[in-house]
Amino acid sequence: MGSKLKVDNVCFSYYGLKGETKTIDNLSFEADEGEFVAIVGPSGCGKTTLLSCLSGLLVPTEGTITINGKHISEADVRIGYMHQKDLLFDWRDNYKNIALSIEISPFDKEERTENIKKLLETYDLKDFKHSYPSALSGGMRQRVALIRTLICKPDFLLLDEPFSALDFQTRLEVSDDIYRIIRKEKKTAILITHDIEEAISMADKILVLSKRPTHVIETIRIKLSVEDRTPFTARDAPEFSEYFHHIYKELKDGEIG
Amino acid sequence: MEKSDNGAVSYGQKQFMRKYRIRQIIIHTSRLLILVLFIGGWEMLTKYKIIDSFIFSSPSRIIKAAVKYWTDGTLKYHIGVTLAETFICFAIVILGGMAAAVLLWWNDLVYRILEPYLVILNSLPKSALAPLFIVWLGTGMRTIIVAAISVAIFGAIMSLYEHFRQTDPDKIKLIYTLGGNKLTVLFKVVIPSNKAFIINVMKVNMGLSLVGVIIGEFVAANAGLGYLILYASQVFKLDLVLLSITILAFVAAVLYLALDLLERFCLRSR
Ligand SMILES: Nc1ncnc2c1ncn2[C@@H]1O[C@H](COP(=O)(O)OP(=O)(O)OP(=O)(O)O)[C@@H](O)[C@H]1O
Ligand SMILES: [Mg+2]
Numbered sequence: 001m002g003s004k005l006k007v008d009n010v011c012f013s014y015y016g017l018k019g020e021t022k023t024i025d026n027l028s029f030e031a032d033e034g035e036f037v038a039i040v041g042p043s044g045c046g047k048t049t050l051l052s053c054l055s056g057l058l059v060p061t062e063g064t065i066t067i068n069g070k071h072i073s074e075a076d077v078r079i080g081y082m083h084q085k086d087l088l089f090d091w092r093d094n095y096k097n098i099a100l101s102i103e104i105s106p107f108d109k110e111e112r113t114e115n116i117k118k119l120l121e122t123y124d125l126k127d128f129k130h131s132y133p134s135a136l137s138g139g140m141r142q143r144v145a146l147i148r149t150l151i152c153k154p155d156f157l158l159l160d161e162p163f164s165a166l167d168f169q170t171r172l173e174v175s176d177d178i179y180r181i182i183r184k185e186k187k188t189a190i191l192i193t194h195d196i197e198e199a200i201s202m203a204d205k206i207l208v209l210s211k212r213p214t215h216v217i218e219t220i221r222i223k224l225s226v227e228d229r230t231p232f233t234a235r236d237a238p239e240f241s242e243y244f245h246h247i248y249k250e251l252k253d254g255e256i257g
Numbered sequence: 258m259e260k261s262d263n264g265a266v267s268y269g270q271k272q273f274m275r276k277y278r279i280r281q282i283i284i285h286t287s288r289l290l291i292l293v294l295f296i297g298g299w300e301m302l303t304k305y306k307i308i309d310s311f312i313f314s315s316p317s318r319i320i321k322a323a324v325k326y327w328t329d330g331t332l333k334y335h336i337g338v339t340l341a342e343t344f345i346c347f348a349i350v351i352l353g354g355m356a357a358a359v360l361l362w363w364n365d366l367v368y369r370i371l372e373p374y375l376v377i378l379n380s381l382p383k384s385a386l387a388p389l390f391i392v393w394l395g396t397g398m399r400t401i402i403v404a405a406i407s408v409a410i411f412g413a414i415m416s417l418y419e420h421f422r423q424t425d426p427d428k429i430k431l432i433y434t435l436g437g438n439k440l441t442v443l444f445k446v447v448i449p450s451n452k453a454f455i456i457n458v459m460k461v462n463m464g465l466s467l468v469g470v471i472i473g474e475f476v477a478a479n480a481g482l483g484y485l486i487l488y489a490s491q492v493f494k495l496d497l498v499l500l501s502i503t504i505l506a507f508v509a510a511v512l513y514l515a516l517d518l519l520e521r522f523c524l525r526s527r
Contacts, residue, residue, distance in 0.1 A: 055434055057430065057433055057434065079434070081431075081434035081435075083427065083430070083431060083434075085427055087425075087427055087428055087431045089428070089446075089449070089450070091449050091450065091452065092449075100435065100445065101435045103445070104432065104435045104436050104437045104441055104445070105435065105436040152435075
């Protein structure tokens with residue numbers, strides 16, 4: 001099942017003794033079922049804060065967030081959140097790291113435990129099942145974290161710069177993996193990234209955010225004329241550099257203005 | 258021995274292992290040598306009356322005393338009392354310390370309120386409380402255990418809490434995004450990520466419990482190794498004093514080694 005997300009005039013402030021930090025200011029957007037939305041914006045503008053609101057960890061000070069028409073606290077969807085760091089626990093082996101998400105929300109346990117084995121094979125991690133995260137390379141760790149997120153069959157994926165710690169090549173590979181899974185299973189996904197090329201190569205739609213307090217400056221639909229679009233082939237599309245320059249300029253103007 | 262990828266042991270690896278083994282031999286023989294020289298020197302000095310064996314005792318006199326007091330049951334009894342007191346104190350300090358630290362971690366408001374009192378209680382020299390405990394609780398095991406607990410517990414609470422609080426907030430966030438609650442955070446992140454430190458706290462507090470118990474036995478006991486040391490020194494049985502101290506050193510070492518084994522067992526997988 002896909003999910004339709006609607007973010008309506010959301011505001012968020014952090015409160016502290018030194019005063020209020022207004023972080024999100026009247027931000028609205030929508031993501032349709034199966035749509036892949038990328039969000040780019042200056043560093044520190046409030047992207048992670050926005051994802052925390054979308055996942056229900058933070059409650060907006062104003063505005064509403066709904067999934068399939070229901071408020072997120074009541075919506076019956078499973079949200080998968082992929083963090084910037086892999087956050088693998090070094091006291092658990094790789095298998096148990098993945099199983100963590102099953103331990104915490106233990107419905108259809110058996111089927112999902114079966115699933116771990118399948119996914120470990122798919123990602124060439126079978127031999128590392130019982131080794132510890134410290135024995136893995138950055139790319140492998142990120143894949144284990146990816147399996148941990150996917151094992152609960154989320155309908156809705158939140159990705160907070162999940163590739164930024166990886167070297168260029170691994171980054172392409174992992175983002176290709178994620179792209180395929182999301183497309184195949186028609187999941188709705190929100191991807192935060194610093195990398196404009198990555199955003200264009202993966203997304204159906206890109207939101208460009210302003211600096212803090214952040215709101216949407218522009219929504220750009222990405223249409224690339226390539227057959228069999230993947231993050232690899234997308235980069236060869238004739239429109240690619242045009243989009244790149246456009247977004248680059250938006251971000252630059254946003255930072256000054 | 259670790260072998261290189263193709264299975265053969267290279268020249269460099271062999272050299273390394275040779276150096277390593279020589280180093281190990283030096284370390285172990287030197288350790289043994291120090292012990293032999295110390296005991297032998299002590300024995301010689303007393304034998305040739307360079308120092309007075311009545312005041313300084315001597316290894317042979319200590320062994321004689323050991324045989325005597327072991328066969329008449331004195332040693333067994335006093336060691337048993339000290340060990341029992343130490344274990345009870347240790348168990349209460351660790352269980353109580355963990356419970357209190359978890360409570361403070363759970364509710365920051367409680368910590369904020371209690372912080373100044375904890376700091377004061379922690380820095381107060383606990384031996385100053387001993388006379389008070391004697392007045393309130395009389396002499397005997399109960400007083401000793403309470404005194405020993407007071408020596409160790411506040412430090413245990415403070416340091417455990419401090420480490421719990423410093424648990425990686427991102428890992429805590431991960432648990433919440435996976436659908437967990439505060440209890441899940443406690444058992445899946447806070448305690449396991451601090452496992453090494455908790456064992457370290459156990460090591461330190463095993464030592465502190467013993468210190469507390471001996472202090473307690475000095476002032477308020479009629480049994481235990483601390484009592485034996487004090488009593489024997491008052492009647493100038495220096496053989497017995499030094500015997501008791503030697504036994505105490507052994508007891509401390511054995512307790513430490515036990516926890517060291519526990520540590521290796523718990524952390525072996527990393
Ligand atoms: N817990 C908090 N309390 C107070 N202020 C916070 C808190 N978390 C974040 N902020 C502030 O809110 C603003 C937005 O932070 P956020 O982490 O959402 O930015 P970001 O866009 O994700 O940044 P980056 O690109 O570096 O990841 C920052 O100015 C930050 O200082
Ligand atoms: Mg961020």
